[in-house]
Amino acid sequence: MATARRWTLRAEHTNYTVRLSPDGPWAELEAWGPTGVEDGPSALDWSRRTHFITPADAAPAEYLPYGLRPFTGSELIAGRPGDQRGVWWEFDGAEEGEEGSLRLAFTDHVLGLRTVLCYEVVPGTDVILRWTELTATRGELRLERLDSAAVNIPVTGAARLTCLTGQWSQEFQRTQLDLPRGTFTMGSTQGVPGHAYAPWLAMQDGADGTAAGGGPAYGIALEWSGNWHITAEAEPGGLVRVRAGRVPHEGAVLLAPGETLTTPRLACAFSPDGLDGLSRVWHRYERRLSGERLHRPRKVLYNSWEATGFDVDAAGQLELAKAAADIGAELFVVDDGWFTGRTDDTGGLGDWYPDPAAFPQGFGRFVDDIRGLGLDFGLWVEPEAISPGSRLYAEHPEWTYRIEDRPARLVRNQLLLDLGRTDVQDFVIGTLDRLLTAYDISYLKWDMNRPPTERGRAGTPPDARLDLDAEHVAGYLRVLDHLRATHPDVTVEGCAGGGARIEHATVARTDVVWPSDNTAPLDRLAIQYGFLHAHAPHVMSSWVTDAPGIFDPRPRSLAFRFVNAMCGVLGIGADLRAWSPDERAEAAGWIARYKDVRETIHQGxxxxxxxPGDPTYGVQYDDPRAGRTVVAALGTGRLDGAPLLPGRPDRLRLCGLDPEARYHDAGSDRTYSGAHLLHHGLPFTWSEGHDAELVVLRRR
Structure with missing residues (x-):
């Protein structure tokens, strides 16, 4: 809805109001929050007194170029090649769509640049998508910065920022910091979002006492599979302004006359219920990204990697498959090591043919034998990687990233294919089509284990207009889109050395993602805790394994490992041949329980x-339509047999229940009032032999 030069976008419970600034030719945020927040004076308005800065530098602008905003950070830096930089534009009209979309156009006639700020409400959610379209209307342009959007947050004190940080095997660690003044930035130039930071940020007003995650929360997430940045600036006028976008590998992008560049989409979310409420906004959004595939049950898988490593042969894999089928697994995935030349990580990548020595009766017979056990069959691939000793490299060395006259650096004993080339994309598509057509494969795990280093393209003239990062992303997405269209019944898992490439472009084109290679129980608990702030449980693949802790080696029971893994999409990666009959029987029981509740876990x-730092931690899943609540409760503290509180059990307060309703736990045959569960919580007494429970409550 527009009033003069003011527009309001209406999401499910959220309004977002933009106006044309009275101070200059730019759009600025007037209000963002719960429905009706725009009725009243804007909390982002300012005194108009500026010293040593311009009005554009002080404004809560939605998007401004260097030129108009010279001092406090701009979203766009553009100019003609070899000429001075700077954009000075004029407002060129607004276009409103019927279903919550808005386009605001600005034109610099001297430079020859048209910039369109794009907005779109995602139906049924509190997410608004923002992106920018940049068109060269006259000559060639050089874009040194091309962010997707700027997001403004009014604060009365230091801004509380929550981000997800880490490293390989320690991804998605929830990290909080206060930003009273200055700049915080994070990102990746590794060709993928990376292990160090997720392209996700939550913002709150620190004056609201948000240490525990309460208070209204604003969030952003960048939909981009390549290089990126998110930068938050606490500005002198009491505003936090966050800019986000892709980062060109070459330092700039050249835009040809008449060409339009569309930036990645930035998803913007709001919840009045703090970080916990914001997580549910993101979960609902990712369910929309999954579409109808959300309702396909994520099958319990067994993956053989941690049991066998590269030592893959038909007999050993079938032995594991029989054990997996006996405990109730529904899918068997052969990981790395199944193809010719892959006895270790020094060879084989690129030559994607089953090793005849490992499968003497043929790979097709092996797949049929797996399926004869009642299991679906899946396969690991790393389509972007190539081994220097492979036949593919001998035939096409020019397909790898390389800089002429410079050595090619090996990472994990491999090179990386230039997936921005259409011939490389066609090779990958042809390889995957061949495998999925020749064999009865219903699951594909796509891995990627190294960043691009010497990022150049063979045979490219020095004056070529390259945008290698964007071209690789486009090639990656083209292959995933092909898999979706041509093999719609194949489940695709996204992985990049664990969680290095998890963002909304990947989530929209895969069925599950692999948050981390670290499967140890308490380490994984912290990883999943951070992951669930940003991503939905139906995309979170999690395994039960024998792995000891890397960062937290305290032992935990098999029950703990199962309940923890059941918080997402359950998998098993342990060596079942070494498990006792009692352990296998216990596992079968947990798998049966998981199948009974997985719909609530994935869609609740x-x-x-x-x-996870509390002695009792839990994840609660509610399905109000079925009147069912599932609680995964985990004891994370000392397990020495002593009660956590002398003489009393520990308690886990639940959320979101009807205080006047009654809830029955068939496992303990207890009935609780909603008020009791909200105020006192569920009781748990942990001990060395009892450190996890799965509680299923039925509303009566």
Missing amino acids: DVHLLGT
């Missing part, structure tokens, strides 16, 4: 109950 409303 999620509440994170405490943190």
Whole structure:
């Protein structure tokens, strides 16, 4: 809805109001928050007194170029090649769509640049998508910065920022910091979002006492599979302004006359219910990204990697498959090591043919034998990688990233294919089509284990207009789109050395993602806690394994490992041949319980109950239509047999229940009032032999 030069976008419970600034030719945020927030004076308005800065530098602008905003950070830096930089534009009209979309156009006639700020409400959610379209209307342009959007947050004190940080095997660590003044930035130039930071940020007003995650929360997430940045600036006028976008590998992008560049989409979310409520906004959005595939059950898988490593042969894999089928697994995935030349990580990548020595009766017979056990069959691939000793490299060395007259650096004993080339894309598509057509494969795990280093293209003239990062992303997405269209019944798992490439472009084109290579119980608990802040449980693949802790080696029971893994999409990666009959029987029981509740886990409303640093931590899943609540409760503290509180059990307060309703736990045959569960919580007494429970409550 527009009033003069003011527009309001209406999401499910959120309004977002933009106006044309009275101070200059730019759009600025007037209000963002719960429905009706725009009725009243804007909390982002300012005194108009500026000293040593311009009005554009002080404004809560939605997007401004260097030129108009010279001092406090701009979203766009553009100019003609070899000429001075700077954009000075004029407002060129607004276009409103019927279903919550808005386009605001600005034109610099001297430079020859048309900039369109794009907005779109995602139906049924509190997410608004923002992106920018940049068109060269006259000559060639050089874009040194091309962010997707700027997001303004009014604060009365230091801004509380929550981000997800880490490293390989320690991804998605929830990290919080206060930003009273200055700049915080994070990102990646590794060709993927990376292990160090997720392209996701939550913002709150620190004056609201948000240490525990309460208070209204604003969030952004960048939909981009390549290089990126998110930068938050606490500005002198009491505003936090966050800019986000892709980062060109070459330092700039050249835009040809008449060409339009569309930036990645930035998803912007709001919840009045703090970080916990914001997580549910993101979960609902990712369910929309999954579409109808959300309702396909994520099958319990067994993956053989941690049991066998590269030592893959038909007999050993079938032995594991029989054990997996006996405990109730529904899918068997052969990981790395199944193809010719892959006895270790020094060879084989690129030559994607089953090793005849490992499968003497043929790979097709092996797949049929797996399926004869009642299991679906899946396969690991790393389509972007190539081994220097492979036949593919001998035939096409020019397909790898390389800089002429410079050595090619090996990472993990491999090189990386230039997936921005259409011939490389066609090779990958042809390879995957061949495998999926020749064999009865219903699951594909796509891995990527090294960043691009010497990022050049063979045979390219020095004056070529390259945008290698964007071209690789486009090639990656083209292949995933092909898999979706041509093999719609194949489940695709996204992985990049664990969680290095998890963002909304990947989530929209895969069925599950692999958050981390670290499967140890308490380490994984912290990873999943952070992951669920940003991503939905139906995309979170999690395994039960024998792995000891890397960062937290305290032992935990088999029950703990199962309940923890059941918080997402359950998998098993342990060496079942070494498990006792009692352990296998216990596992079968947990798998049966998981199958009974997985629909609630994958599609229910999620509440994170405490943190992994608490002695009792839990995840609650609610399905109001079925009247069912599932609680995964985990004891994370000392397990020495002593009660956590002398003489009393520990308690886990639940959220979001009807205080006047009654809830029955068939496992303990207890009935609780909603008020009791909200105020006192579920009781748990942990001990060395009892450190996890799965509680299923039925509303009566």
